[in-house]
Amino acid sequence: MPFTLEQPTTVEEALRRLADPTGGPAVAIAGGTDLLLDLDEGRVSAGRVVSLRRLPWNRLQWQGDSLVVGSTLPFARLGADPAVRARLPGLVDAVDAVGSLALRHRATLGGNLGRAAPASDVVPILLALGATVRLVGIGGHRDVPVGRFVRSSRQTDLAPGELIESISIPSAPVSAYVWQRVRPANDVSQVGVAVARSDSPSGWHVALGGVLPAPTRVVEAEALLARRRPNDAEVELAAQAAAQRATFVTDKRATESYRRRLVSTLVRRAVARALRTEVGG
Numbered sequence: 605m606p607f608t609l610e611q612p613t614t615v616e617e618a619l620r621r622l623a624d625p626t627g628g629p630a631v632a633i634a635g636g637t638d639l640l641l642d643l644d645e646g647r648v649s650a651g652r653v654v655s656l657r658r659l660p661w662n663r664l665q666w667q668g669d670s671l672v673v674g675s676t677l678p679f680a681r682l683g684a685d686p687a688v689r690a691r692l693p694g695l696v697d698a699v700d701a702v703g704s705l706a707l708r709h710r711a712t713l714g715g716n717l718g719r720a721a722p723a724s725d726v727v728p729i730l731l732a733l734g735a736t737v738r739l740v741g742i743g744g745h746r747d748v749p750v751g752r753f754v755r756s757s758r759q760t761d762l763a764p765g766e767l768i769e770s771i772s773i774p775s776a777p778v779s780a781y782v783w784q785r786v787r788p789a790n791d792v793s794q795v796g797v798a799v800a801r802s803d804s805p806s807g808w809h810v811a812l813g814g815v816l817p818a819p820t821r822v823v824e825a826e827a828l829l830a831r832r833r834p835n836d837a838e839v840e841l842a843a844q845a846a847a848q849r850a851t852f853v854t855d856k857r858a859t860e861s862y863r864r865r866l867v868s869t870l871v872r873r874a875v876a877r878a879l880r881t882e883v884g885g
């Protein structure tokens with residue numbers, strides 16, 4: 605289906621173009637790694653595609669202890685930043701898991717959240733880190749926790765005409781993301797496990813990807829990781845709790861029971877990996 609490409613240079617113009625009914629429905633595009641396939645295969649139809657690549661969102665900055673990532677910053681730049689690698693190792697694990705290096709030069713965090721895939725490699729670590737999505741629309745800004753933003757496949761909290769401006773991510777030097785796939789690159793993870801330990805009283809967060817309807821935190825497992833450095837028996841109990849809790853499916857990539865076994869193994873690996881990042885750990 606043919607479409608026209610519009611390339612606004614200001615946020616106001618982008619919002620206006622998305623809301624403008626002239627010329628038929630419009631859709632936003634960032635890197636296009638998901639959307640171009642969706643347009644080509646007819647899952648999305650739009651006569652106008654509004655590119656976000658010229659908006660001033662292609663950057664990252666620290667605000668106190670939180671990293672603010674512009675929604676159109678390509679993953680490759682996020683993963684290469686030395687401060688991000690030191691303060692958010694779990695985020696870097698997840699970014700490095702996405703597709704291939706070539707794909708990561710185009711694909712963006714905003715696009716990953718906009719697609720809201722149950723098998724996203726990035727949403728679980730954003731959940732574990734307690735990230736917040738900043739949205740902008742004609743009426744102004746609003747901030748939504750990632751857990752409320754991503755609802756199910758292709759379903760988000762975005763209102764018509766709204767855009768993701770940035771994602772705010774509290775730093776967590778003790779964090780990790782591990783995954784399992786049939787093929788290591790350009791394949792979808794069967795299961796992904798993200799963990800992050802915060803210094804606030806909330807302690808460990810554990811989140812799973814590859815589950816339905818959307819990546820989810822597993823509070824039952826978190827409660828069993830009560831100490832800053834849990835012992836093997838405590839990690840094992842948390843791993844079992846995570847494996848029992850989530851809703852897995854059997855599909856072409858893995859059976860439901862295999863996914864459950866993967867989760868318990870990956871929770872153990874993720875906690876061990878996160879603790880190794882600690883100085884002296």
Ligand SMILES: Cc1cc2nc3c(=O)[nH]c(=O)nc-3n(C[C@H](O)[C@H](O)[C@H](O)COP(=O)(O)OP(=O)(O)OC[C@H]3O[C@@H](n4cnc5c(N)ncnc54)[C@H](O)[C@@H]3O)c2cc1C
Pocket residue numbers: 631632633634635636637638639640656675676701702703704707710711712713714715716717718719723724725726762766767768769790791792793
């Ligand atoms: C070969 C291949 C391998 C892949 N491997 C992985 C993988 O390993 N792990 C993984 O998680 N994903 C993977 N993906 C999926 C994809 O690359 C990611 O979801 C990517 O982050 C999407 O970003 P994008 O900028 O390309 O989004 P786009 O394709 O531009 O947009 C995706 C959706 O988000 C919306 N959108 C984009 N930006 C915004 C914004 N700022 N505000 C509101 N809505 C917005 C668009 O309208 C569209 O609906 C893979 C894709 C391909 C083609």
